[in-house]
Amino acid sequence: MPSAIASGYSTNDIHMPNIKLKKGEATRHAIEDAAMNLFLTQGYAATSMRQIADEVGLALGGIYNHFSSKDEIFEGIIVDKHPYKQILPAVLAAEGETAEDFYKNAAHIVISEMGKRPEFVNLMFIEMVEFKGKHGAALLKEIAPKILPVFERVVKARKNLRVTNPALLMRSFIGLVVSYLMTEMIISNSIVSKLMPKNTEDAYIDIFLHGILKASE
Amino acid sequence: MPSAIASGYSTNDIHMPNIKLKKGEATRHAIEDAAMNLFLTQGYAATSMRQIADEVGLALGGIYNHFSSKDEIFEGIIVDKHPYKQILPAVLAAEGETAEDFYKNAAHIVISEMGKRPEFVNLMFIEMVEFKGKHGAALLKEIAPKILPVFERVVKARKNLRVTNPALLMRSFIGLVVSYLMTEMIISNSIVSKLMPKNTEDAYIDIFLHGILKASE
DNA sequence: AATATAAAACCGAACAATCGTTCATTTTTC
């Protein structure tokens, strides 16, 4: 049986160019890829270290040369694979002419980029249930301080805002993208999916937009 | 240590009047109560049958007189404890003068009643991760056919509707309450809770309401 | 109201399976 680790490339990384990795790093990514697929299809608790090892083509003990626990694999997936590293710079650069522009542009970027990787939305559900938001909170702690200054700048520069508390604006922005992506995931998983219209991104963003903007401006 | 099962009353049932239950049924409810609390605090997979038995004050084997598997306990919790049985009649009776009335009244009933029992929203998260919506889908299958006729009646009787597809209306209604309750749960669990306003029920309902109603009516 | 009796409930020990993790050893890589 051919091993899946020898390739040297990581299949779940969209940002990684075709650079030859050291054997160890390649295996580490292969473990994360396999574990992630298993977590998504079977759940975290239902996935065993032996299954992960089998999927990678590794002996059970070999995993522990790269991760010291099952928890650490999950953490590694979020740290190494989460697309926020690629999305964040684009969001920070989304400042447009008006606050409306920024809000709309940034929301579109996050939703469309995360929409390309819906597994991570699913992963966040697992994270909430299994780890009670431990890793998600860590992620938020890293992201929030970086985008808060942008909202502070927007508030100072623009006059068409109904809501002028930067932290509240940020929370509403995060709430917008999170609730959209979550709803989207529920729809695609549910038996009622046939009844629900998709591609409601623009309408959804507009709702939030009208909530923060002054009425006739 | 005193046993929790001898009381004959179920603590997690709001609908049950103070009627003395048969011993077996009392224990069954006690098992469901204990299991539910453990599932909510520890997760489904992390909760063992021994823990449930200990919490109830029962020997391990005793549980299997009432449930034939761990899965069945979870199913029992949803079937026996879910408040939809109490909420549904009130929703069906919520038909007001206009479609707007019905939509608003029904949403208020579901949100406020489910808001009293947020554990079940949390339980649905666990359900999605652990059972991939299996039990939730079963619940929806039972509820949907009962409320769809109401929307059909509303569509036929009212003229102020922008959306006239009953199934779509129903889906939007379910989406409204589900997304509100889910967001509410996320807020209360998250580290960013301080930044988020609560009690936004009216505003939230209005957003959906304006989405389905004609503009100037 | 006391008794008989079948059913339901419960106990306690045991089962087989699987879990995450460790470690001394060998192989591969750099």
Add this chain to the structure above:
DNA sequence: GAAAAATGAACGATTGTTCGGTTTTATATT
């Protein structure tokens, strides 16, 4: 030739479930 990676067997613990025997409960009869 040193370091990193992979092996494979083993560990102790815990898991969900089963089962024969005992106790408690509910019901019908006296």
